[in-house]
Amino acid sequence: MAKILIAEDEKAINDLIRINLTLAGYECKQVFDGQEALNTAFENKFDLVLLDVMLPKLSGFEIIQELKGTPVIFVTARSAVSDRLKGLKLGADDYIVKPFEMLELIERVKAVLRRTKGETRQFEFDDICIHLDDRRVFKNGIEIALKPKEYDLLEAFINNRNIALSREKLISLVWDFDYEGDTRTVDVHVQQLRRKLGLSERIQTVYKTGYRLQL
């Protein structure tokens, strides 16, 4: 379980973050000013630091320079564009602007942890394994060469699995979204996926509607 340091001086926000990250399964430590943040970070090894830019005593910018090696997500008040740029330059792994959706924060935390731990994103079902990072697809461990459009279509199906997607929707997801009405393009590509990956059962035709990847 990853350990996260929350450095944020507004107690209400700090608490809210802690509650949500705890619920999401992370172990959290709260600090409320820059000096405390630095001391705590030196005493313990954290997998990630959520760092408010404007902290009492030491600013986030000053702290990040000392945190070499530890991933950081900057938390900034709205609209300070220059702050964000500065933060990223100084080595932040991501930033998030207040006020933010908790789910968004959790997604970013997950993403940074995934990235910094060198984990690869994969998606698997049946005998199919999709390496999302390098866009390669394996069936029973054997790589199946998909053409770019075919892969894009597959990813669209995965991201919208279990729901029926109209041809229009698929075109807007995979193709450059303005598109004249009536073509068989989607159909042909769907057939390719079915044939190459043996997905006849999984990619279902929804008559008069479109297609659905059923998992």
Add this chain to the structure above:
Amino acid sequence: MAKILIAEDEKAINDLIRINLTLAGYECKQVFDGQEALNTAFENKFDLVLLDVMLPKLSGFEIIQELKGTPVIFVTARSAVSDRLKGLKLGADDYIVKPFEMLELIERVKAVLRRTKGETRQFEFDDICIHLDDRRVFKNGIEIALKPKEYDLLEAFINNRNIALSREKLISLVWDFDYEGDTRTVDVHVQQLRRKLGLSERIQTVYKTGYRLQL
């Protein structure tokens, strides 16, 4: 346009929220105590409820348990961590602590609505569950494949349940509404629904009139 229920006993704050959300393009309904909130929520379908924790008569905590399916943002003056945790556990979609910036509230409202838009609307009776968003029907958890017209007819019955519908009315609801007089089309489709879903009892024949879905 999304409909939002504002449950907040301090009239000044309630009005302030209403004014701002109305300006932001939402349709608002104001209530000032917990009992009223619950009643109003049952009478109408809201896309979101802004729920003060400390309401007269019924607390936000008590109300949220009854509001299954409707997104909730808790509004609280307390900063007690345990309150928020309790709220999140009970299913609040987000939290906002008074005093708050109106812009922040609007941002959160937007975010929650965006997120919950994807939620599935379902209609259930007996052992039948209808997923309205993806037009799929389950009986005892097993999907029953309905043809497009069959599904349309079922939805027409659901939307007009407990009242007798003439064949003409059904045709105007389900078919492209001009239609010459005397065909057995509706009858045949009604039989399909009865057979596939075991609705012989529920879809009643009203002699000389039409059919009624009796729930």
Add this chain to the structure above:
DNA sequence: TTTTTTGATTACAACTTGATAACAAAGTTA
């Protein structure tokens, strides 16, 4: 440039749907 690959489109085959007809069964009236 030439060659190769990609992928949109066409054309037609195969399949699905659902309106209708035909007749059986059930209900109504006298």
Add this chain to the structure above:
DNA sequence: TAACTTTGTTATCAAGTTGTAATCAAAAAA
């Protein structure tokens, strides 16, 4: 009861939808 009306059910087939191989222009690679 018989005569008649209304509803239930099955089978059929035209229209509409989807599957698929072949073609060819555009893009990418050599």
